[in-house]
Amino acid sequence: MQRVGDVLIERKGVQRIVVCSAMGGMTNALLQLGAAAASGQALFHEPLAAIRTRHVEVCQKLALDEHAPLVQQELLQMFDELEEFCRGLNLLGELSPKSSDHMASFGERIAVAMVSAYLSHRGLSVRRVDARSWISTDGQHGNAHVQLDASLPAILQGVQSDLNFDVLITEGFIGSGPDGSTTTLGRGGSDYTASLIARAVQANCMEKSTDVPGMLTADPRIVSAARIIDTMSYEEAMELCHFGAKVIYHPTIAPLKEAGIPLIVRSTFESTHPGTLIVSKPKGKAVVRGLSSVSNISLITLEGGVTIARSGFSRRIFSSLAQRQVNVIFITQSSSEQSMTIGLSDEDLDAALASLHEELEADLFLGRLSPIRVDSDLSIVALVGEGMASEIGLSGRAFKALGDQEINIRAIAQGSTERNISIVLGSSDVDVALRALHRVFFEPPTRRLHLFCAGVGQVGSALLRQLQDAQERLLEEDVEMRVVGIANSSTFHVNESGIPLDAWKTCLQEGQPMTTISEAQEAFAAMRLDRSVWVDNTASADVAALSLKNLETGISVVTSNKIAATGTQEDWERMVLKGHPNNARFLNETNVGAALPIIKTLRELKKSGDHVLRIEAVLSGSVNFICSEMDEGSSFAEAVLLAKQKGFTEPDPRLDLGGV
Template sequence: MKVLKFGGTSVASADVIKQVRDILNHTDTDRVAVVVSALGGITDHLLDTMDIASRQDAAYRKSLKGIENRHLEVVRELMPMKSQSGVLSKVKSELNVLETLLDGVFYIGEITPRLSDRIVSFGELLSAFIISEYFKSSGLNAVFKDSRELLLTDQSHGKAAVDFKESNKRIREYFEQEKAAVVVLPGFIASSEDGNVTTLGRGGSDFTASILAAAVEAEELQIWTDVSGMYTANPRIVKQAKPIAHISYEEAMELSHFGAKVLYPPTVQPVLAKGLPILIKNTFDPAATGTLITKKSPEEGRTVRGISYIPGISLLSLEGPGMIGIPGISKRLFEVLSAASISVVLITQASSEHSICIGIADEDASKAIREIDKAFSYERSQGKIKPVIHEKDLAIIALVGDQMKNHQGLSGRMFSTLGKNNVNIRAIAQGASERNISAVIRKEDVKKALNTLHETFFEENIKQLNLFVLGTGNVGAKLLEQLRKQKKYLKDHLRLNVRVLGISNSRKMYFDEQGIPLQQWPDLLQTGAKADPKEFFKTIQHINARNSILVDNTASEKVAERYPQYLRESISVVTCNKIACSSAFSNYKQLKGLASKYRAPFLFETNVGAGLPIIDTLKNLIASGDEVREIKAVLSGSLNFVFDHFNEDTTFHDVVKQAQEEGYTEPDPKIDLSGIDVMRKILILARESGFQLELSKIENRSFLPEEALKTKDNDSFFAALKKHEPGFQKLVKAAKAKKCKLKFVASLKDGKASVGLEHIPAGHDFYSLAGSDNIVLFYTKRYPKQPLIIKGAGAGADVTASGIFADIIRVGTY
């Protein structure tokens, strides 16, 4: 014999009840006891109606009519016409009794616990009767049995205590005599010794089913609900959560204690005592495996079986020097809470005995503080104990698993994972059984914490990166296209799941917490809100996604100024924007310090050489103990393109215009031609080499005339280039006369840097540099005469985007 319990969602409508009938057809046992809850939502409807009536509001009659219509509609949809009459008559008769009771509540304006139990019981009674009659009409050998005749309790209405000795006797005797294949019983309800209706409290239908299964020593207790078993995490919060196929009683209890709503531990104690298996199944997906709960879970499998949480937690801390070495403080504290009927869900105490910290439900906090302060008023007046410290709007997250105690480093992995994502831990608790590790965090961090822990312990090392992209011009657009094309490769080969959650240009910004479809981003961005850097940051804070990365493809000073805000939130920054790293040295050091403190990588490889691994190579040299003695470099792909194409047969204006149109220069080409861009690059290399250098200390031998440098817009700039063409031609002729080429060279030696045009003779490493290529010569302690050379394309949207892409991957492997 098996006992099957169907909750409210599993009997919410005629269509779902028909699914229950199909489930019974496929149950592999000769006899079943079917315990049912009230039709979905009816219990709450009854409570609301009762409350309306108690306020002597005649609207309760309308509410009652809704309850009546719901039940009659289900009967008409389930039963064939010829079978409806008797069922409808019985249902209406019961509803008439319910109406009389509610009329009484209305007239006296009061609800007693005893009356409340009686009224609420109609939900289960009507549901069980209707379902049993439907089973009969559909050909099943079924009977209805009133649970009030089997379950005996005390007279504590609302949560009655069961008399197991008498109840078990009645259950066994009934099922020994009853020969029907299917017995349908209402859950949740029982009767007291004096014959009054009682209810079994929270999880009452599960309790009914558990008592029945234990009494008859059933093969199995099945709990049918609207989810496919117990999950590795809440699937509404963690989309990658998976059902747990097999779990132990203790693991199930721990997960349920920490918020898994599928099972309410106290209600299944009778089954646990007998060691009977429990199977959790999904009424809406009967073919799903579900979760089998037994005395022991399989020895093999994961160390951590699930991650759960309890929302709405307050931390109360009792502290003071008068607690140290004084016996009985803890006893007094918990006695106070017990007397006030306040449940403690987490306890932690400092080894110094200076403080005790407890976690309780938010709604109990005010009462608890009042009672504790009252109990320790004398100690407070003496300065021995401080007033209770209250922290609210928290949640408890917990790792659960029987095998956790046999594995080292789990706590470290848990807290390291949370720390990397800026999830601050307010308190920690670990049971002596080591079956769970609990941490108290801000409620705003729950989604991020659960997802990042699930990723660490369950997702086969696939790491999710959540990007927020600023700038969708040439570089930004190319980056988004590369991310779209390489998504599958990153997941299959690098175990990285990269999503873009936010995009912004100078006009619009658009967010999608589930990930923006990258083939549609241009159209979606047009539907977004007005761009605002402040709101962009606030939205990222609100989304609070794990492994978040700001990707800055702009040249905006306002964006760069906000990097510290992002890093303080443990949001990594990947940027091709050179402004931050070439700003004041103190700001550069601050950014580096914040990245280290908050474990949020700050990567800017594309600041120098676009996609070339210049900064990364330099970092590795320094990290391995090498010392930079000199750097010679051509660092502007734009300027190299210009002087590679500029000769006596062209004009300087036309070549610069071509470079701009082909995307080799910044939108404002003066940034490149003035030398400021190269100054920033050599400054960044100097700082990465260990030198404390400011931009103002770099010598700039600019070749541009003063008039061009002072222009305010591109039109004026290009007009100035035309005007000064003879001067540019003079530069070309002077180089040609020496059989040299013009290259804009950056130099660093002995901590001093300079940039400017130089004549490069044949045979020099820079001489053959063509197009937009960059080249860097590192002279170091290890490379004193023959430098370490890095050479390649140093400008262009594609290569810059690929450099940013590489930095994103570096963050993913951090």
């Protein structure tokens, strides 16, 4: 709130209309308060006191108790009204949609009183308007539809009736129904209120101040490499918001598009940052502008060629669903007209099934349609961009990225505008899918390996040091070796964004205790990163035993652990077999000949047609060193001790000398 005041004072030269939302989390808190009050028991006093205390504390931080005593009186009156309303709900034992809307409206109404008083205290000339006098809606409580014919003229006339202000402030989210009762416009409705006001007064622009620096190429909580989208079209913004981008409430865009009013999205705390500019014709045409996803999706599939192919069948389906107010998110139909698949929110599933069973009762009974099939626990991932219409092979790149991650695609849809490709997949695959698609369409073509270093003793610590020294050189060659996990015998640490190689010891000290190395392997596998490599720097049989498990889950194995390659012939053949998921490979050059390229040389000889008849050699670097020292006069014990001190043997030299 203080930052908003700073920004408005900096921009004092131009009149502003501020649309205010409730404090963060307040709408939920008020609805929970209403439910507690309607439970019929005196359970609402404690949550009511918590809501009151939170607002009072904000007033104290803003010094409103000293400089704006009138707002204190107004807040007391509002909280008295809220308490009386709770008592009424308690007596009735019911929280109707109408009562829920009235309860939720207190969040915006109280916030406007506080913000108005604070801005006046900061020296701005503030005019305050109750949004319910401007925004007329139908009577659908909880998600009311705005009556534009009445609301837009009321807004314009209301603003023009008194232009003596620096800042005009009003509530978002709320309106007035036909009977004068308070209605709400749905979650995110404050954005929509602001866009209606902007359209009515033909504003120069609308600015959405939020907690993120702009619209991003993907959800940064899932994709750490997500970046700000500089500019985009209204249509692209509508697509992204419809498919889950929560920065903007998706109905917000339409009024701005109709009036050609630019929308700027940027952080409240970075008011000079350009953020994201949403306009009719953005500069620069991106093939894919952004990725988005929506969860809690179910698919309903209807099968039966003769019936589905009949004229009017689609009308029957969608009319029936509309009568139950079911919102269809996704539609796809086979070209043979044998089947139709409809995607909708899980919360609409029961109503949709009831509607379809009622409408199609005869067709189902007579066998003209197969039983309705339902698939749940699904999500939609959407690729959005104006440039997709002219890009050849884009779908193939997307599907390959998902296929490489072994993600099963359940359904696909693309509109005739080719502005959106919607892909339905299992909800458990969403994070992996978004990261894979983001790498393909938004990140530089650096080949990134994700390494887990099991063992950080002499060999492991030397490897980490080498990786640190080689980072810049590798990046020049478009290769990044990112260490995302490390483990010793008792602790492991994982970080998808990468472990700082100059601080890996500290990270490991603060890591997670483990009883077996399998816990570390499972944590690494659960990250489901592409090009994952398990690096075994140990001489442990337990670590070596995980080699096959890693390969079979698509994780390549690079090992200096001799035990990994000395199991059964069957295990060896399974490890070196081609065709592991993600083309995972088993590489163990360092096991033989002191890391000289002996294995590679033998493979090349075989490929060229040569036949190896017999090999005579001491292939152990440790044994070679020990024999050389004994030739110089050292005893066997002295030679072994020296080899161990120089790091030429395993921690237990018997592994080198026992023929493993």
